Amino acid sequence: MVAILVALGLSGAPTLSQQPVAADAAVHSTIGSAGFKAAAEALDRDFERHVAETIRLTEIPSPPFGEAERGKVYLELLRQHGLTDVEMDAVGNVMGLRRGTLSTGSGPSGTRPLIAIAAHLDTVFPVGTNVKVRREGTKLHAPGIGDDSRSLAVLLAIIRAMDAAKIQTKADILFVGDVGEEGLGDLRGMKQLFNTGKYKGRITAFISADGTDPGNRIVTGAVGSKRYRVTFKGPGGYSYSDFGIVSPAFALANAMKKFGALNVPASPKTTFSVGVVGGGTSVNSIPFESWMDVDMRSESRAELDKIDALFKTLVAAAVVEENAARSTAKGNITVDVKLTGDRPSGQTDASQSIVQIAAASVRAFGLTPAFTFSSNDSNIPISLGIPAITLDAGGASDRNHALDEWIDVEKTSSLRGMQMMLATLLTLAGMQ
Amino acid sequence: MVAILVALGLSGAPTLSQQPVAADAAVHSTIGSAGFKAAAEALDRDFERHVAETIRLTEIPSPPFGEAERGKVYLELLRQHGLTDVEMDAVGNVMGLRRGTLSTGSGPSGTRPLIAIAAHLDTVFPVGTNVKVRREGTKLHAPGIGDDSRSLAVLLAIIRAMDAAKIQTKADILFVGDVGEEGLGDLRGMKQLFNTGKYKGRITAFISADGTDPGNRIVTGAVGSKRYRVTFKGPGGYSYSDFGIVSPAFALANAMKKFGALNVPASPKTTFSVGVVGGGTSVNSIPFESWMDVDMRSESRAELDKIDALFKTLVAAAVVEENAARSTAKGNITVDVKLTGDRPSGQTDASQSIVQIAAASVRAFGLTPAFTFSSNDSNIPISLGIPAITLDAGGASDRNHALDEWIDVEKTSSLRGMQMMLATLLTLAGMQ
Numbered sequence: 001m002v003a004i005l006v007a008l009g010l011s012g013a014p015t016l017s018q019q020p021v022a023a024d025a026a027v028h029s030t031i032g033s034a035g036f037k038a039a040a041e042a043l044d045r046d047f048e049r050h051v052a053e054t055i056r057l058t059e060i061p062s063p064p065f066g067e068a069e070r071g072k073v074y075l076e077l078l079r080q081h082g083l084t085d086v087e088m089d090a091v092g093n094v095m096g097l098r099r100g101t102l103s104t105g106s107g108p109s110g111t112r113p114l115i116a117i118a119a120h121l122d123t124v125f126p127v128g129t130n131v132k133v134r135r136e137g138t139k140l141h142a143p144g145i146g147d148d149s150r151s152l153a154v155l156l157a158i159i160r161a162m163d164a165a166k167i168q169t170k171a172d173i174l175f176v177g178d179v180g181e182e183g184l185g186d187l188r189g190m191k192q193l194f195n196t197g198k199y200k201g202r203i204t205a206f207i208s209a210d211g212t213d214p215g216n217r218i219v220t221g222a223v224g225s226k227r228y229r230v231t232f233k234g235p236g237g238y239s240y241s242d243f244g245i246v247s248p249a250f251a252l253a254n255a256m257k258k259f260g261a262l263n264v265p266a267s268p269k270t271t272f273s274v275g276v277v278g279g280g281t282s283v284n285s286i287p288f289e290s291w292m293d294v295d296m297r298s299e300s301r302a303e304l305d306k307i308d309a310l311f312k313t314l315v316a317a318a319v320v321e322e323n324a325a326r327s328t329a330k331g332n333i334t335v336d337v338k339l340t341g342d343r344p345s346g347q348t349d350a351s352q353s354i355v356q357i358a359a360a361s362v363r364a365f366g367l368t369p370a371f372t373f374s375s376n377d378s379n380i381p382i383s384l385g386i387p388a389i390t391l392d393a394g395g396a397s398d399r400n401h402a403l404d405e406w407i408d409v410e411k412t413s414s415l416r417g418m419q420m421m422l423a424t425l426l427t428l429a430g431m432q
Numbered sequence: 433m434v435a436i437l438v439a440l441g442l443s444g445a446p447t448l449s450q451q452p453v454a455a456d457a458a459v460h461s462t463i464g465s466a467g468f469k470a471a472a473e474a475l476d477r478d479f480e481r482h483v484a485e486t487i488r489l490t491e492i493p494s495p496p497f498g499e500a501e502r503g504k505v506y507l508e509l510l511r512q513h514g515l516t517d518v519e520m521d522a523v524g525n526v527m528g529l530r531r532g533t534l535s536t537g538s539g540p541s542g543t544r545p546l547i548a549i550a551a552h553l554d555t556v557f558p559v560g561t562n563v564k565v566r567r568e569g570t571k572l573h574a575p576g577i578g579d580d581s582r583s584l585a586v587l588l589a590i591i592r593a594m595d596a597a598k599i600q601t602k603a604d605i606l607f608v609g610d611v612g613e614e615g616l617g618d619l620r621g622m623k624q625l626f627n628t629g630k631y632k633g634r635i636t637a638f639i640s641a642d643g644t645d646p647g648n649r650i651v652t653g654a655v656g657s658k659r660y661r662v663t664f665k666g667p668g669g670y671s672y673s674d675f676g677i678v679s680p681a682f683a684l685a686n687a688m689k690k691f692g693a694l695n696v697p698a699s700p701k702t703t704f705s706v707g708v709v710g711g712g713t714s715v716n717s718i719p720f721e722s723w724m725d726v727d728m729r730s731e732s733r734a735e736l737d738k739i740d741a742l743f744k745t746l747v748a749a750a751v752v753e754e755n756a757a758r759s760t761a762k763g764n765i766t767v768d769v770k771l772t773g774d775r776p777s778g779q780t781d782a783s784q785s786i787v788q789i790a791a792a793s794v795r796a797f798g799l800t801p802a803f804t805f806s807s808n809d810s811n812i813p814i815s816l817g818i819p820a821i822t823l824d825a826g827g828a829s830d831r832n833h834a835l836d837e838w839i840d841v842e843k844t845s846s847l848r849g850m851q852m853m854l855a856t857l858l859t860l861a862g863m864q
Contacts, residue, residue: 124714183715227715238833239707240701240727243704244703247692250689250706252709253684254685254689256681256684257682257685259685269675271672272675273675273681274679274712275712275713275716280708282725283659283707283727284727287707292681295715295716325692
């Protein structure tokens with residue numbers, strides 16, 4: 001455990017060390033401990049309760065910006081699981097602390113390690129979506145069940161297993177059910193947690209428990225994104241009698257055409273898309289406004305900034321060109337570019353303890369680590385230089401974000417994923 | 433009156449003669465008659481009832497494809513006004529006959545002149561629009577009041593005036609409140625009346641009473657239109673992980689851009705517009721479909737056919753180009769082009785009796801006739817070669833198709849318009 005304690009910066013430095021650690025040895029030490037074995041047995045014994053809790057949480061609707069109902073239930077569960085400092089914060093995140101042995105020391109709290117592990121409360125599904133779970137053998141079908149309802153239940157199962165095994169960690173662990181991970185939620189839960197709330201500046205490492213699947217996927221890269229609602233506006237009028245005046249629809253088309261023709265690098269992966277278009281009142285009216293929802297992403301902050309700048313230039317050019325192409329006698333085309341999403345890019349370096357330990361945990365359970373990029377809760381800590389990764393919790397799933405989403409709670413694969421996550425968490429936090 | 437009888441083809445020919453008539457003399461003869469004078473006095477006496485009826489009809493909501501409530505009330509009013517053969521037809525037009533003296537003859541009905549005069553029941557305003565009339569002096573504010581609720585009341589006032597003056601006409605007159613004049617209604621009321629219903633082949637001249645204004649506007653040209661809902665479809669997917677696949681949004685943009693760059697003649701006036709765009713599920717998804725509502729119009733059938741062909745070519749090219757520009761590994765872009773509106777172009781020749789008489793009526797009341805093109809109920813008879821015009825009924829109005837639509841029922845101007853319309857109708861039908 002010494003190597004890990006050094007990695008955690010417990011010899012003075014408040015954050016994780018940058019130097020590689022003997023991660024495999026440390027993870028094997030964790031897994032070989034009596035405490036871990038007892039915890040693994042508890043996870044096994046407790047498995048049906050975990051499945052039942054997954055179903056219960058999935059069946060509480062939690063649409064974007066409507067996570068409160070599920071949040072209140074999860075808050076009560078965190079309390080029942082014996083955490084301290086259980087609370088719902090200003091934006092609706094719910095969380096509680098499992099105190100480590102170091103927290104009884106006398107140093108200022110800011111110098112103590114604090115590991116946060118979070119699953120997100122929100123789904124992509126709107127109010128009114130049927131979230132009733134349909135079970136077929138070990139397959140559970142319901143919108144949001146894999147992304148990310150099961151992970152909420154995984155966190156609870158981990159707390160119970162640690163308690164059953166009487167495991168004490170050195171570092172404090174903050175268990176979080178957070179809001180606003182999906183789409184226009186724009187990571188507002190994480191922004192609150194890391195930029196504003198009472199744990200601001202105190203979290204030394206972060207694990208996002210997000211998604212299911214074999215458990216060997218370690219997300220270390222934060223795909224940054226910029227999202228805009230771009231609305232072209234004009235005087236509008238009758239399609240026939242006002243023919244010849246500028247049209248927001250044609251300005252929109254021009255901007256979209258230029259946007260679609262942009263060249264972006266394959267690596268670092270950089271993408272762009274027009275997701276939704278709208279505007280206009282009737283087939284025989286020149287619209288007053290026409291709009292599009294735009295999404296740009298990149299693994300690289302520099303590339304994201306580059307395409308963002310190109311995008312703004314081409315939108316401005318589309319306005320100028322439409323005002324030149326048709327009559328402005330009744331008014332000009334203008335544009336409103338509203339930022340609707342802003343997720344920073346970044347990467348937790350492969351040399352970081354958190355990455356090394358997660359990879360060692362995957363290897364310890366016979367799988368090969370796969371390092372990937374994604375856009376999720378870890379984006380925020382990564383952008384702040386806080387070591388952060390996103391992990392699956394085993395099992396299998398498909399059709400995330402679709403109404404026919406499902407997970408497989410086949411026991412062996414599911415338990416393996418949960419044990420890998422526990423091994424990473426305990427090695428990182430240090431077992432007493 | 434002799435010239436008019438010839439014009440009406442009462443000497444054998446079933447339709448109006450092509451030869452110019454001494455229209456001014458005929459209209460002066462009408463206006464100078466004791467019957468017309470009595471009718472004009474009745475219109476004056478009856479004016480407040482006309483205003484009240486305008487308000488009553490306006491306040492019965494009559495959205496596109498929802499004209500039944502207003503239609504039933506109008507049907508009952510036509511019955512109360514003593515018309516015969518009062519009925520609602522298969523699509524919801526309501527109508528009744530005021531029989532002329534020639535209809536008692538023994539010839540086959542197809543050889544008798546039959547003048548149809550129609551106002552449309554429908555408005556552009558959707559279900560739920562507040563249609564309560566707000567009065568400020570002589571100005572009446574309400575959606576649909578000028579287009580075309582007042583004209584419905586004008587037809588009733590004309591029937592009452594003719595009855596009060598004991599006027600008998602030679603030709604039968606069919607009074608019609610019709611459906612589907614606006615937008616996607618696509619003139620289905622007129623198509624039923626002229627192509628399918630029991631008066632098919634029997635109407636020898638047609639007047640559309642549509643809109644208010646000084647009354648000197650005589651619409652003789654039918655602006656033809658073609659309307660389409662064009663939907664580009666593709667595999668869809670995630671904006672990030674599926675980046676590089678074909679996108680319906682970019683295919684749409686390309687088609688719109690090409691469409692906006694088309695050159696059309698200023699004369700015969702030809703126009704094009706994209707009215708509404710839509711499609712897509714979320715900002716971070718590549719859409720499964722993106723669509724536009726397109727409107728093309730021309731005074732000339734040949735020009736309309738030309739732009740229609742160009743449009744279909746550019747839509748097809750946009751599909752091909754998108755499938756070449758991005759990956760089709762997950763599926764191709766396809767397109768569905770659905771015809772949503774098809775109104776024929778055409779023109780009632782200025783030498784036709786109906787045009788000559790209407791112009792003479794305008795001159796007789798001290799105004800200068802203005803001949804224009806429009807797209808309205810007259811399009812259908814014009815396309816069938818049946819002499820047809822569209823007339824205003826005096827007064828003033830503005831903001832048609834907008835929520836702040838209003839009319840001015842200032843008595844002098846309003847009565848003048850109604851008298852001009854009556855003079856045209858009586859001269860055309862022939863007074864006994």
